[in-house]
Amino acid sequence: MSAATLQSLDINALLGRFDPAAGTIEGARRTERRLSDLAGIFLDQAAYRAARADGDPLVYSVEVVEPGTGDGDLHYGLGVIHPGRVGREYFMTKGHLHSWREAAELYIGLSGKGVMLLEDEATGESRMLPLGPGCAVYVPGHTGHRTANVGETPLSYIGIYPARAGHDYGVYASRNFRCAIIDEGGAPKLMRRNS
Ligand SMILES: [Fe+2]
Numbered sequence: 001m002s003a004a005t006l007q008s009l010d011i012n013a014l015l016g017r018f019d020p021a022a023g024t025i026e027g028a029r030r031t032e033r034r035l036s037d038l039a040g041i042f043l044d045q046a047a048y049r050a051a052r053a054d055g056d057p058l059v060y061s062v063e064v065v066e067p068g069t070g071d072g073d074l075h076y077g078l079g080v081i082h083p084g085r086v087g088r089e090y091f092m093t094k095g096h097l098h099s100w101r102e103a104a105e106l107y108i109g110l111s112g113k114g115v116m117l118l119e120d121e122a123t124g125e126s127r128m129l130p131l132g133p134g135c136a137v138y139v140p141g142h143t144g145h146r147t148a149n150v151g152e153t154p155l156s157y158i159g160i161y162p163a164r165a166g167h168d169y170g171v172y173a174s175r176n177f178r179c180a181i182i183d184e185g186g187a188p189k190l191m192r193r194n195s
Pocket of ligand 1: 096097098105145161
């Protein structure tokens with residue numbers, strides 16, 4: 001793996017100019033997820049089918065900067081989740097573990113109102129933490145993490161993680177998170193998925 005050095009990087013890799021409203025970082029790689037990319041992750045499948053019959057809205061985007069691939073390097077991404085619901089669940093990310101399980105991640109809220117769902121891989125313990133302006137969430141290693149927009153405006157945030165972290169979507173693609181975040185009386189609530 002090649003480590004990034006001051007000499008090896010040009011100014012575009014050293015200076016990240018970003019637009020939290022547009023969800024863009026100059027020169028970054030962009031990934032978009034539409035509602036059709038999120039089949040199977042919502043509790044209310046009838047509500048999902050009804051929402052899909054109405055169209056295929058953009059649920060979230062992530063733009064990622066990857067200056068180097070050495071063990072000591074960092075990668076970071078700017079995420080934007082749009083407001084929306086499927087049944088009582090909020091628009092949310094697929095969620096993942098890191099392929100290198102020890103890798104932690106720091107999320108920093110920029111705008112909007114969000115929450116993060118954290119799930120301990122070994123014990124299954126689940127926690128819901130707020131994410132928004134003035135609020136950062138530390139995701140330890142061995143912890144599945146998913147982000148949801150629980151407000152009425154776009155939620156934007158930056159996530160910073162080790163370059164070698166990698167993204168493992170497989171666990172939650174096959175069994176989903178143990179808990180869902182649902183709207184109860186206008187506020188997000190953590191609920192066991194099988195209850
Ligand atoms: Fe992550």
